[in-house]
Amino acid sequence: MLQNLTLPLLINLILMFTTGKFVSSCIYKEVGDKVVIPFGGENIEAYKELRWSHNKRRVYYKRGLHIKLNEFKVDQNESLILENVQKDKSGEYNGIAYNKNGSLINSIVHQLCVQEPVSEPMVIVMCVEKGVNLTCKPMNNESVVSWMKNGIKAKGTQAVLHVSSSELKSGDKFSCTVSNKISQKSAKDVEPVCSDTGSHATIASEDEEMEIQKICLRRQQGKQ
Ligand SMILES: *[C@@H]1O[C@H](CO)[C@@H](O)[C@H](O)[C@H]1NC(C)=O
Ligand SMILES: *[C@@H]1O[C@H](CO)[C@@H](O)[C@H](O)[C@H]1NC(C)=O
Ligand SMILES: *[C@@H]1O[C@H](CO)[C@@H](O)[C@H](O)[C@H]1NC(C)=O
Ligand SMILES: *[C@@H]1O[C@H](CO)[C@@H](O)[C@H](O)[C@H]1NC(C)=O
Numbered sequence: 001m002l003q004n005l006t007l008p009l010l011i012n013l014i015l016m017f018t019t020g021k022f023v024s025s026c027i028y029k030e031v032g033d034k035v036v037i038p039f040g041g042e043n044i045e046a047y048k049e050l051r052w053s054h055n056k057r058r059v060y061y062k063r064g065l066h067i068k069l070n071e072f073k074v075d076q077n078e079s080l081i082l083e084n085v086q087k088d089k090s091g092e093y094n095g096i097a098y099n100k101n102g103s104l105i106n107s108i109v110h111q112l113c114v115q116e117p118v119s120e121p122m123v124i125v126m127c128v129e130k131g132v133n134l135t136c137k138p139m140n141n142e143s144v145v146s147w148m149k150n151g152i153k154a155k156g157t158q159a160v161l162h163v164s165s166s167e168l169k170s171g172d173k174f175s176c177t178v179s180n181k182i183s184q185k186s187a188k189d190v191e192p193v194c195s196d197t198g199s200h201a202t203i204a205s206e207d208e209e210m211e212i213q214k215i216c217l218r219r220q221q222g223k224q
Contacts, residue, residue, distance in 0.1 A: 026113035028181035029085055037080040037110050039095045044078060046105055047097040052080050055091040082112075090114045117183035118143050123176055127194035131164040136176035136187065143180045149173070168192065 029035050052060035052072065060080065061069040073081040078097070082089055090113050097106040124135040136145045139159045147154040147161050150173050154161065161174070173189040 026111040026181075028113050028115060030182045031086060031114055031116050033085050033114075035082040035085045035089075035112065036075070037082070037093050037095075037112065038108075039078040039080075039097070039106065040108055043105065046099045047078060048100040049098040049102075050074075050078055051094075051096045053094045053096075054089070056094075085112075085114050087114045087116070113181065115142055115180050115182050118178045118180055118185050120185045121145075121176055121178045121187040123174055123187045123190040125190055125192045127192070128162075131162060132168060132192045132194050134161045134163065134174055134176070134190070134192065135159060136161075136178060139178060143178045146177050146179075148175045148177070148186075163192070165194070168194075 027035070027037070048064060050060070050062045051058060052074070054072075058069060059071040060074055061067070062074075073083070075081055078095070080093060080095070091111070093110045093112060095106070095108045096104065099105045119138055121136050121138065124137055126133045126135065134147075136147075136159050139145060145157060145159055147156040149163075154174075161176070163172075163174075170193070171191065173191055175187050175189045177184055177186040179185075
C-alpha cells in the first residue's frame with residue numbers, strides 16, 4: 001500500500017528533477033569565503049556518474065568510484081566546495097548525475113556572485129551654479145548608493161546628488177552609504193557651504209553671515 005503511494009510520487013520527483021532545469025538567483029559571497037554549492041539530490045546512492053561544470057567548463061567528473069577530474073573538492077553529498085573563493089569563480093555552476101542505466105536523475109544550476117566588500121566612501125563637495133553637487137566616491141558597478149540629509153534618507157540614488165540652493169540651509173549635513181550584496185559602508189557627514197547658498201539662504205545669525213562673507217572673500221582671492 002505504502003509502495004503504491006510512494007512510487008508515483010518518486011517518479012514525479014524524478015521527472016521534476018530531469019525536466020525542470022531550475023536556475024536560481026545569485027548566491028552572493030565575499031572574496032575569501034568558503035562556498036558550498038549544494039547538489040541537493042535525495043538519492044545520492046543512485047548517482048553512478050557525476051559531473052560539475054563552471055561556466056560550461058568541466059571541473060569535476062566521477063564515474064562509479066573513480067574520480068577522473070577534480071579541480072574542485074566535492075563533499076559526501078556531492079556538493080561542490082570552494083575554499084578561499086575569488087571573483088573569477090563567479091558564474092554558473094551545473095551539476096549533473098546519471099544512474100547506472102545512464103538516465104539523467106539530477107541536474108541543478110546555481111549562479112555564484114563573488115564580491116569584494118565596498119570601501120568606505122567619501123562625499124566630495126562641489127559648489128555649482130545655484131547649489132551644490134555632492135559626489136559619493138568610490139563607487140563601482142556592483143554597488144548602489146543612498147543619501148542621508150540630516151540623518152534622514154534623501155531622494156538620490158545616483159553617485160552625484162545635486163542640492164539646489166533653495167533646499168540647502170546652513171548647517172545641513174549630508175552623508176552617503178555605498179552597499180553591495182555583501183557589505184555596506186557610510187561616509188562621514190559633510191556640511192556643504194557655498195557662497196551662492198549663503199547669499200540666498202536665510203541667515204541665522206550675524207556670525208554665520210560673517211563666516212559666509214569670509215568664504216566668499218576666500219573664493220574671490222582664490223580666483224585671482
Ligand atoms: C549531507 O547531507 C545530510 C542530510 O541533508 C546532512 O545532514 C549532512 O550534514 C551533509 N553532509 C555534509 C558534509 O554537508
Ligand atoms: C535500469 O534498467 C533496467 C532495465 O531496463 C530496469 O529494470 C531498472 O529498473 C533500471 N534501473 C534504474 C535505477 O533506473
Ligand atoms: C563591472 O565592471 C567590471 C570591470 O570593471 C566588469 O568585469 C564586470 O563585468 C562589470 N559587472 C557588471 C555587472 O556590469
Ligand atoms: C551637478 O549635478 C547635476 C545633476 O547630477 C549635473 O547635471 C551637473 O552637470 C553637475 N554639475 C557639475 C558642474 O558637475
